[in-house]
Amino acid sequence: MAQIRDVSKRAGVSPATVSRAFSDPSKLSKDTLKRVLKAAEELNYKPNSLAQVFRVKRTNTVLVLVPDIANVLFARVLSGIERIAAENNYLLLVSDTKDDIALERAGLEMVETLRADGIIQLGERPLGDLHTHPEPSKVPFVHAFDTPDAVPYPTVRINNVAAADAMASYLLALGHRRIGVLAGLKDRIVTRERLRGFRQALDSFGVPFEESLVEYGPYSMAGGAQSALRLLSRNRDLTALFTMSDEIAIGAVRTAMDLGLDLPANLSITGFDNIEFGKFCTPPLTTVMQPAERIGEVAMTLMCNLLAGETTGDAQQTLATELVIRSSAKRLAQA
Amino acid sequence: MAQIRDVSKRAGVSPATVSRAFSDPSKLSKDTLKRVLKAAEELNYKPNSLAQVFRVKRTNTVLVLVPDIANVLFARVLSGIERIAAENNYLLLVSDTKDDIALERAGLEMVETLRADGIIQLGERPLGDLHTHPEPSKVPFVHAFDTPDAVPYPTVRINNVAAADAMASYLLALGHRRIGVLAGLKDRIVTRERLRGFRQALDSFGVPFEESLVEYGPYSMAGGAQSALRLLSRNRDLTALFTMSDEIAIGAVRTAMDLGLDLPANLSITGFDNIEFGKFCTPPLTTVMQPAERIGEVAMTLMCNLLAGETTGDAQQTLATELVIRSSAKRLAQA
Numbered sequence: 001m002a003q004i005r006d007v008s009k010r011a012g013v014s015p016a017t018v019s020r021a022f023s024d025p026s027k028l029s030k031d032t033l034k035r036v037l038k039a040a041e042e043l044n045y046k047p048n049s050l051a052q053v054f055r056v057k058r059t060n061t062v063l064v065l066v067p068d069i070a071n072v073l074f075a076r077v078l079s080g081i082e083r084i085a086a087e088n089n090y091l092l093l094v095s096d097t098k099d100d101i102a103l104e105r106a107g108l109e110m111v112e113t114l115r116a117d118g119i120i121q122l123g124e125r126p127l128g129d130l131h132t133h134p135e136p137s138k139v140p141f142v143h144a145f146d147t148p149d150a151v152p153y154p155t156v157r158i159n160n161v162a163a164a165d166a167m168a169s170y171l172l173a174l175g176h177r178r179i180g181v182l183a184g185l186k187d188r189i190v191t192r193e194r195l196r197g198f199r200q201a202l203d204s205f206g207v208p209f210e211e212s213l214v215e216y217g218p219y220s221m222a223g224g225a226q227s228a229l230r231l232l233s234r235n236r237d238l239t240a241l242f243t244m245s246d247e248i249a250i251g252a253v254r255t256a257m258d259l260g261l262d263l264p265a266n267l268s269i270t271g272f273d274n275i276e277f278g279k280f281c282t283p284p285l286t287t288v289m290q291p292a293e294r295i296g297e298v299a300m301t302l303m304c305n306l307l308a309g310e311t312t313g314d315a316q317q318t319l320a321t322e323l324v325i326r327s328s329a330k331r332l333a334q335a
Numbered sequence: 336m337a338q339i340r341d342v343s344k345r346a347g348v349s350p351a352t353v354s355r356a357f358s359d360p361s362k363l364s365k366d367t368l369k370r371v372l373k374a375a376e377e378l379n380y381k382p383n384s385l386a387q388v389f390r391v392k393r394t395n396t397v398l399v400l401v402p403d404i405a406n407v408l409f410a411r412v413l414s415g416i417e418r419i420a421a422e423n424n425y426l427l428l429v430s431d432t433k434d435d436i437a438l439e440r441a442g443l444e445m446v447e448t449l450r451a452d453g454i455i456q457l458g459e460r461p462l463g464d465l466h467t468h469p470e471p472s473k474v475p476f477v478h479a480f481d482t483p484d485a486v487p488y489p490t491v492r493i494n495n496v497a498a499a500d501a502m503a504s505y506l507l508a509l510g511h512r513r514i515g516v517l518a519g520l521k522d523r524i525v526t527r528e529r530l531r532g533f534r535q536a537l538d539s540f541g542v543p544f545e546e547s548l549v550e551y552g553p554y555s556m557a558g559g560a561q562s563a564l565r566l567l568s569r570n571r572d573l574t575a576l577f578t579m580s581d582e583i584a585i586g587a588v589r590t591a592m593d594l595g596l597d598l599p600a601n602l603s604i605t606g607f608d609n610i611e612f613g614k615f616c617t618p619p620l621t622t623v624m625q626p627a628e629r630i631g632e633v634a635m636t637l638m639c640n641l642l643a644g645e646t647t648g649d650a651q652q653t654l655a656t657e658l659v660i661r662s663s664a665k666r667l668a669q670a
Binding site for chain 2: 061293
């Protein structure tokens with residue numbers, strides 16, 4: 001690769017002038033600038049971007065902390081982040097934190113030591129809570145999904161309470177009264193919010209809530225299959241399952257079929273997320289559309305604004321969800 | 336955050352000595368080194384890693400080029416890469432190239448300009464082919480999946496021919512003779528290799544190959560659903576579909592069910608990859624296990640070795656696959 005001195009020789013200027021042509025071109029005369037850029041192009045010279053980073057303390061890199069990189073939903077969010085990053089010439093460092101707090105702290109340190117300009121964190125337990133205590137960090141930070149209320153950094157999320165209320169109300173409107181809940185992990189904000197939405201729907205239909213009809217477990221197909229087995233063994237009169245993710249729902253469908261149930265005739269099951277598989281599985285899944293790619297795009301846009309000094313630190317964005325009605329939930333047959 | 340001069344003051348040494356303690360500690364006396372590290376710890380001082388990078392021209396960062404970050408299989412490979420990277424203190428830059436050659440070239444430039452130490456590329460059209468022409472690049476490069484034969488860089492892949500032969504032989508052994516093929520995109524190495532394996536199996540069972548029973552399309556559920564519709568409309572006597580990915584197979588299952596076929600009684604369908612959904616969908620999918628996480632782990636291990644100067648440039652690794660027999664393919668009923 002051509003070096004700075006090769007360009008300086010060819011253009012007949014000093015190496016410092018070549019350097020300035022790439023870092024602060026307005027300082028040069030038009031003629032000189034033109035000569036340097038022409039020489040650089042002819043020699044295929046690429047200015048050492050690391051040297052530039054060192055000078056301006058900007059890396060044009062954003063660190064994304066993902067709780068599980070192999071999760072379909074997060075992969076789609078990442079795809080949205082990556083699209084906006086590419087448009088704005090940002091690179092993405094991606095770290096799979098596996099929900100490990102030490103790995104999340106390491107991320108914070110990376111920004112403090114100039115490896116990245118800012119952090120986007122997906123999922124639960126936002127790092128932002130760590131670094132606002134004891135004093136707010138200077139690290140540009142955006143959080144997506146499952147954010148607690150009233151935080152001092154930009155966030156993008158959906159209204160989980162309203163979305164869960166809408167989905168549960170749909171089941172209630174179909175005539176279901178004995179509805180089991182396959183919830184996610186009990187300590188998650190998202191789980192608590194979706195359960196609140198479910199209870200809100202029961203209230204408005206005048207149906208009492210029964211804690212014994214709720215089964216908690218991981219947000220996964222295997223988790224859904226196991227929760228469904230426990231819940232259905234205990235309660236043989238359930239006519240519907242309200243689940244907190246499509247993966248949980250798909251696991252529950254597997255269990256119900258293995259138990260010999262005819263779906264949806266014997267049991268209605270709803271999902272949450274609208275992952276692509278829900279459209280192709282049997283029966284095709286009625287669910288809540290979460291705009292995963294869009295969440296990623298908005299998160300990265302907020303980060304770009306933040307780094308450009310164009311956003312105040314607390315821009316909160318809530319994106320719309322919608323019910324996707326397919327065939328896994330049906331009107332309750334008259335007894 | 337504490338600065339270098341704070342540490343130098345507290346330890347009673349010059350800032351240059353503090354710097355040396357982190358960059359070249361063997362140059363200091365044991366006593367001095369101890370004093371500096373103690374002061375640094377007490378002040379929670381973090382050496383500016385970017386400055387270190389600039390000095391040693393090592394970023395401890397590896398760029399991963401992914402053709403589609405939202406693809407389940409690539410997400411799992413990425414998860415394996417990330418695990419080994421974390422163990423070896425490497426960071427990952429992830430770029431979704433969307434199969435765009437310009438974006439792949441941009442990746443190469445990032446290494447030349449010291450933003451990353453090396454590149455791991457997943458999927459088709461390895462960048463390695465670009466940058467070996469006209470002269471081999473000095474960029475450390477590892478390729479995973481779909482690599483042409485005899486390349487001058489480390490690769491990790493499976494034996495697609497043998498795996499496809501095994502899967503097709505299983506269908507033939509079950510008595511199927513009219514087998515349709517739902518292939519991936521026609522110009523892909525992986526498609527050609529899996530088709531070769533399929534034909535090899537037909538040969539060994541003495542069954543003639545018919546090009547009209549092959550339908551090409553994208554490696555996706557939507558692609559599989561459409562290819563299946565075209566193929567099944569044209570050929571009503573097929574008793575089995577050999578597909579080139581689980582996503583294609585799941586799309587084909589949807590189409591077959593929508594056509595009113597009883598699966599697997601009327602039609603056997605096999606997949607390829609062993610993604611998690613295949614285990615939970617209906618009918619559970621018979622498929623070929625591709626060790627996706629392991630492929631990622633091996634790719635990153637090869638990269639670590641390459642960067643440590645411990646691997647020659649052409650270490651080729653082929654990982655084992657195995658048939659996963661579930662219930663989507665059944666013995667052909669006697670006519």
